[in-house]
Amino acid sequence: MTPENKISWFCTYTPLEILDAAGWHPVRHFGDPDLLESADEMLHPAICPYARACLSQELRQEGPHHAFFVNSCDAMRRLYDVWKEEFQQDFVYLMDLPRNEGVWGRKLLAEEFRHLIGVLEDHSGVKITAQLIQAAGMAREEARLAYLESAKGLKGRARLEAAMRFQGGTEQPEPSSRKGRPVVLTGNLLNPTGIITSLEQAGAMVVWMDLCNGDRSFASSTYVEGDDLARLLDAMAARYLEKHPCARMQDKGRHYQLLVDRVRSEGAQGVIYASLKFCDSYLYDFPLLEERLKQEGIPLLRLESDYGDGHVGQLLTRVEAFIEMI
Amino acid sequence: MPEHGAHRELKEEVKDRFLDKLSPSMVRSKLFWASVERLSRSRLNRPQWKADRVSLAHFLRNTRDAYLKRAPVVWTNLLVPSELVIGLGCIPFYPEMAAAAVAAAGLAPRFIDRAIEIGFSSDGCSYHRCLLGCAIEGFLPEPDLLISLNYPCDSAPLSFGYAAGLFNAEQVIIDIPMPGRPSSRALLAAQLEEVAMKMAGLSGLKEEEMMRGLAESIELSNQALGYLCKVEELRKRDDCMLDGKDAMGNISVLSGCLGSQAGAEFYRLLLHELEERGSVGEDSKRLMWMHLKPWYSQAIFDVLDRHGVRVVCEEYTHSCWEAMDAGDPFNSLAAKVGNHFLVGPLERRASHLVRLADNYRVDGAIHYNHWGCRQSCGGAVHIKRELRRRGIPTLLLDGDCVDHREYQEGQISTRLEAFLESLN
Ligand code: SF4
Ligand code: SF4
Numbered sequence: 001m002t003p004e005n006k007i008s009w010f011c012t013y014t015p016l017e018i019l020d021a022a023g024w025h026p027v028r029h030f031g032d033p034d035l036l037e038s039a040d041e042m043l044h045p046a047i048c049p050y051a052r053a054c055l056s057q058e059l060r061q062e063g064p065h066h067a068f069f070v071n072s073c074d075a076m077r078r079l080y081d082v083w084k085e086e087f088q089q090d091f092v093y094l095m096d097l098p099r100n101e102g103v104w105g106r107k108l109l110a111e112e113f114r115h116l117i118g119v120l121e122d123h124s125g126v127k128i129t130a131q132l133i134q135a136a137g138m139a140r141e142e143a144r145l146a147y148l149e150s151a152k153g154l155k156g157r158a159r160l161e162a163a164m165r166f167q168g169g170t171e172q173p174e175p176s177s178r179k180g181r182p183v184v185l186t187g188n189l190l191n192p193t194g195i196i197t198s199l200e201q202a203g204a205m206v207v208w209m210d211l212c213n214g215d216r217s218f219a220s221s222t223y224v225e226g227d228d229l230a231r232l233l234d235a236m237a238a239r240y241l242e243k244h245p246c247a248r249m250q251d252k253g254r255h256y257q258l259l260v261d262r263v264r265s266e267g268a269q270g271v272i273y274a275s276l277k278f279c280d281s282y283l284y285d286f287p288l289l290e291e292r293l294k295q296e297g298i299p300l301l302r303l304e305s306d307y308g309d310g311h312v313g314q315l316l317t318r319v320e321a322f323i324e325m326i
Numbered sequence: 327m328p329e330h331g332a333h334r335e336l337k338e339e340v341k342d343r344f345l346d347k348l349s350p351s352m353v354r355s356k357l358f359w360a361s362v363e364r365l366s367r368s369r370l371n372r373p374q375w376k377a378d379r380v381s382l383a384h385f386l387r388n389t390r391d392a393y394l395k396r397a398p399v400v401w402t403n404l405l406v407p408s409e410l411v412i413g414l415g416c417i418p419f420y421p422e423m424a425a426a427a428v429a430a431a432g433l434a435p436r437f438i439d440r441a442i443e444i445g446f447s448s449d450g451c452s453y454h455r456c457l458l459g460c461a462i463e464g465f466l467p468e469p470d471l472l473i474s475l476n477y478p479c480d481s482a483p484l485s486f487g488y489a490a491g492l493f494n495a496e497q498v499i500i501d502i503p504m505p506g507r508p509s510s511r512a513l514l515a516a517q518l519e520e521v522a523m524k525m526a527g528l529s530g531l532k533e534e535e536m537m538r539g540l541a542e543s544i545e546l547s548n549q550a551l552g553y554l555c556k557v558e559e560l561r562k563r564d565d566c567m568l569d570g571k572d573a574m575g576n577i578s579v580l581s582g583c584l585g586s587q588a589g590a591e592f593y594r595l596l597l598h599e600l601e602e603r604g605s606v607g608e609d610s611k612r613l614m615w616m617h618l619k620p621w622y623s624q625a626i627f628d629v630l631d632r633h634g635v636r637v638v639c640e641e642y643t644h645s646c647w648e649a650m651d652a653g654d655p656f657n658s659l660a661a662k663v664g665n666h667f668l669v670g671p672l673e674r675r676a677s678h679l680v681r682l683a684d685n686y687r688v689d690g691a692i693h694y695n696h697w698g699c700r701q702s703c704g705g706a707v708h709i710k711r712e713l714r715r716r717g718i719p720t721l722l723l724d725g726d727c728v729d730h731r732e733y734q735e736g737q738i739s740t741r742l743e744a745f746l747e748s749l750n
Contacts, residue, residue, distance in 0.1 A: 044703035078704030081672035284484035287445035
């Protein structure tokens with residue numbers, strides 16, 4: 001990788017195989033949770049702290065600042081706007097993402113892939129063929145399976161760090177020796193040194209992380225085969241929309257069912273819902289999920305993260321009480 | 327019941343007679359609506375503009391019909407084109423506007439707190455917390471269908487998702503594609519057509535009736551647009567009587583009445599009256615207002631008045647689409663909605679605001695940062711910069727449009743005073 005072909009990505013719906021095929025080296029941006037206040041000048045403080053942490057870190061870094069955004073939420077769209085304005089020399093792209101998983105959603109996303117390919121080809125002069133995408137998809141699929149293999153037995157923070165490493169980070173996870181009550185963690189995105197660490201201290205053993213920087217990124221395959229580019233992209237769009245969804249997608253029923261299935265298959269005794277402040281997708285999701293888990297008899301604890309998680313100490317008692325209760 | 331158009335005395339009377347005793351069954355009784363409508367026609371209702379009488383009557387009728395279930399009720403968020411719903415014989419109900427009306431009546435905190443009790447976070451937009459609280463308490467008309475567009479914000483698709491479960495009704499989310507893509511228009515038109523078929527099914531319209539209904543509503547919308555454009559020309563004059571603090575309420579007409587007789591009549595009357603009525607008679611500083619205003623308080627505008635500053639244009643109440651082709655409703659509506667300045671990247675909103683600022687020759691601008699509105703607050707700094715580049719000083723005011731408990735009167739007026747001083 002040269003700095004010139006490194007491109008930051010932020011959302012698990014990013015079509016990494018297309019970026020790979022175009023010769024980019026996509027690396028997930030996690031931002032610096034300790035710096036996020038420095039973004040206040042540009043993004044209102046009531047915007048997702050992940051978005052603000054990414055911006056803060058980038059503003060302090062040398063370029064290039066190539067970045068690939070997905071129009072997944074208001075915060076991401078606004079982060080894209082600022083990024084585009086700040087880093088005018090760099091390749092900064094916003095891809096649309098439907099909420100519908102049905103026929104119009106698939107068409108829209110396939111069109112987005114087609115449009116993206118055109119833009120990437122114009123930008124780099126590289127012809128992006130079905131074969132290139134398929135080969136990149138295969139490599140991505142191998143990496144996904146490698147993560148799932150290497151994550152076997154990893155719990156909590158170590159598991160999250162492994163997931164982040166596979167998304168482009170560099171740290172090697174320390175295998176966790178802690179024991180505790182098995183729980184599934186669900187939410188948007190967490191910092192590995194924050195809430196998740198306190199969960200371990202409180203006696204929770206996180207066996208699956210339905211987080212977008214955790215296992216959710218690896219839960220579904222997007223690999224498709226075919227020599228015809230148009231058909232390949234249609235199939236890819238369908239696969240992307242069939243992925244294990246996050247709370248922004250329309251089909252809540254499927255989202256919740258997959259979570260319940262995961263709780264059962266992992267033998268978890270409860271669910272911890274930990275989401276970043278100001279993330280509307282998750283703020284509006286909670287009451288519905290709570291209702292569903294209640295019907296299933298699965299205990300649930302809600303925690304909130306500001307990404308930096310300086311307050312985790314205060315959460316310990318609540319988590320301990322929850323662990324005791326389950 | 328919309329806040330728009332109701333005269334203060336009328337509001338007082340409604341408050342005394344009904345608000346304190348308001349219950350879900352009351353808003354579903356014919357007697358209640360008969361009394362409200364009688365009151366609105368009484369001498370107590372002396373709106374500032376004759377046009378307001380038309381819009382008030384329209385909203386009262388629509389809201390009554392929605393509660394009394396006289397036609398299928400479709401919940402819609404701000405950008406859903408009312409022409410589509412009206413043309414198909416359904417009643418569009420805009421819960422976000424209902425939340426503004428509830429706020430204006432001073433009732434929002436009770437409903438907001440109810441939503442929080444259920445688990446909705448206080449970090450979310452209070453329009454949506456309020457409407458969810460109202461829905462949970464049984465105060466909103468039950469929808470037969472909920473339509474939310476993926477713009478202007480994430481809140482509507484998400485909160486309507488909850489409401490759909492509550493009422494066991496279908497929710498359709500329409501994904502407006504990114505503007506400027508070759509297939510954007512066609513993809514949006516196809517989604518609009520699909521949802522139109524659903525509405526036609528609800529109201530029992532055959533295909534030709536559906537197309538006739540749409541053609542009619544588009545014609546009426548075009549008429550309204552024609553008058554609105556002329557209203558805008560008059561508003562550009564130095565001395566225009568229509569103050570933005572009042573015009574801001576017209577968002578309910580622009581979003582909810584187009585496609586109806588009332589929509590066209592409203593703008594026709596407004597134009598007529600603007601042509602007739604003279605000038606404000608004084609020179610004043612000209613302001614642009616961005617995003618929405620607090621519906622429960624006039625305090626900000628009192629300060630503006632004291633400083634001789636007038637809001638001459640507002641972000642959401644101007645025309646931003648072309649006349650439509652009644653023979654091609656879905657493509658036309660797709661063009662109208664898909665090109666809205668709130669769709670896609672912020673540069674589109676910024677250009678709209680810069681254009682407004684230029685056209686209305688503003689001396690300054692205020693962006694009201696409604697707590698929890700990521701789409702607008704998230705872009706406020708950028709917009710401020712864009713305006714500053716053009717020499718337009720801009721104030722970002724943090725507050726809440728719906729929840730008066732979040733309104734820091736002292737802080738707001740200190741910052742506002744300082745800003746207004748600097749303008750002078
Ligand atoms: S955490 Fe939520 S608000 Fe932040 S980027 Fe993800 S979906 Fe958007
Ligand atoms: S105020 Fe903002 S978040 Fe709330 S409904 Fe309006 S656009 Fe959406």
